[in-house]
Amino acid sequence: MITIKNLSKTYKMPDGSQLEVLKNIDCHIAKGDVISIIGPSGTGKSTFLRCLNGIDPATSGEIIFGGMNILDKNTKLNKVRQKMGMVFQSFNLFDHMTVLENVSFGPIRILGMNKTEADEKSRELLRMVGLEDKADVMPRNLSGGQKQRVAIARSLSMNPDCILFDEPTSALDPTMVGEVLHVIRQLAQQGMTMLIVTHEMIFARDVSTRVLFMCEGGIYEEGTPEQIFSNPQKTATRNFIGSIRQSR
């Protein structure tokens, strides 16, 4: 579904030097894959995810999604993003709209659905994430976990082919992590293609079909959850998995 070839990204620093955050990443994501991306902070996990839908433009390489190269200047990024949802760490619900409007906005404005139909569909999605009763509430009156569930419903409203999750539980109280992961698990069971940057290792192990361990701007090691968590081959991976175990 997504083929990534030789993807690199460099930032220009204020002093003129180049900072390479992503180095020659090659990766293929098949339909139905649930991929967890783990690794130490500052290794480019989020940047990698944000390059996939072009919110952060990559410097070179190719990202082929639905037959289109996202890095091609002629590609209409908004069309690509309609099929590739994204859920943010800080939720980013539209503050000036009710919960229902947040979810129905995409279908109405972008897909051109009529309001009644869009509202009905949105309520269904809210029911799925357990928030049907919050439809007419403003986002500021929701808890973090509730906001993130609305954000997931919003991204589902566009019927995407895949969804990118950028640390979806990192900004949440520990008590709210579970409700959000539960929804993501549900999506995994329904066969949604997903890429999840996460620090929730148990969740990553349970839900993923494949785990990418990123280190120093590249995919350092990848494999099934079993391979990465129980039998990592490379030193850095072993150290990272080890450090997590120790901290438990």
Place this chain on the structure above:
Amino acid sequence: MKRINIIILLLLSFLLLAGCMKKEERFVPQTMADLRGHTVAVNSGTTQEKIARMVTEKENVQCLPGGLDALVALDAGQSDVALIERANMFSDDFHRLALEEAFTDSTTQEPLATAMRRDDVALLQEFTNFFDSLDVTGGLEEIKSRWLNPNLTDNQKKVVIRQKDVPTRGKRVLHIGSDYSYPPYTITVNNEKTGYEIELWQRFCMTHGYGLVCDVYSFDALLPALMSKRIDIIAAGMSITPDREAKVSFAPADDYSVTSVLIRKEGNKGNRGFFESVKDGFDRSLVQQDRWEMIVDGFWVTMWIFFGSLVLGVLLGAILSYMQMSRHRTLVLMANAYISLMRNIPILVLLLVMYYIILAGTGLSAMMVAIIASAMNFGAYIAVMFTTGIKAVDNGQKEAGLALGLTPFQTFIYIIAPQAARHIIPVFQGEAISLLKGTSIVGYISIVDLTKASDLIRNASFEAFFPLIFTAVIYFCLCWLLGKSLDILLKKISK
């Protein structure tokens, strides 16, 4: 709501108090020498100003900019005496004031005439010929018998040529500048611009097939307007002095300035108090001669300028704000330079610079110049408002919009703008009100707006209180309404 009532009550009681308090015994001078040590009100730029500066101390000279404001100041108790042109008294409006002449000073006489640019030799020649022939045929005698006759005080009987009788187009269109507030030479009667000197030029234009357009300037602004070719003729009872003759050429003298020293009549305590002023002032400043029509016209002019500069200013502000947030360094610098330029120049100076210098030769009407200058200033403030408002919206909102599949433009319209509006509107409210109040300076460039209309009425009726209070009330209501409607808008978008 309650708070507003209390404020209005406080204001009223303050005015009443001010009306009741009054002091001072009557001062009756016999000669010019008696004036030393007393406050003397004069009209700025007149022969009387010069005389006052000779007979009394510098700090005792009250120099008032508008036509006959010296009379109003004397009547309001602001000065002990007023020096005016003797002919200024030949009107009913003057006789309604409780003022009288202490004595006439015939020692200083100065000729008065209309003025033209020095390089406009042809016009001077044509007018001189016309004036001489008028003298020969006796026409001049007839005109003088109406305007310069101490016994004919009904201004309405003096007018024989109406403004609409004089074409505004012709072989050449002459712009005549005046304050229309210096009877009998130039005056506003029945909302018409007329007077002795105006009539001379009206007749001249009708004879020669020229068009005549009457522009309103304060007396101080007439010479600059003439020099910058905004007007062709000054007709404001201007006395011929060597200084002036160095810059402009004068038509043959049509009268001589004789100075009258005025004092308040016995019993005129200088201030007639609040209620009396309202009753009498309402009649004189609004009802008589349908003067309220000037307020209505002025109101619409103010509205035009306000809405014109509001729309233009918002457009300009949007462009500037776009430049400020652009990735191109030059655009950012240009926008910032423009904004700091506009923020650090007083709006009045900007208006005058645009009118007399930058847009002087473009043929744009004064109204357009006023709208452009206001918009230029307002746009700078709007830009800052827009930029801060937009930057105050969290970047995550933009990312979420883009990630959902909106184009950058749609993201701005549907996601950023509505949220930025909540930050912008409260500030915008204040700036829009400032803009509306700020339009009151356009009188400087010959526009008769609400403020200038009240000036003209004050000068024609010698009534300061009512036109000013009435105008203040209109501005207050307008600004209050504007503020309220933006409040409602704000409530609507921030549920």
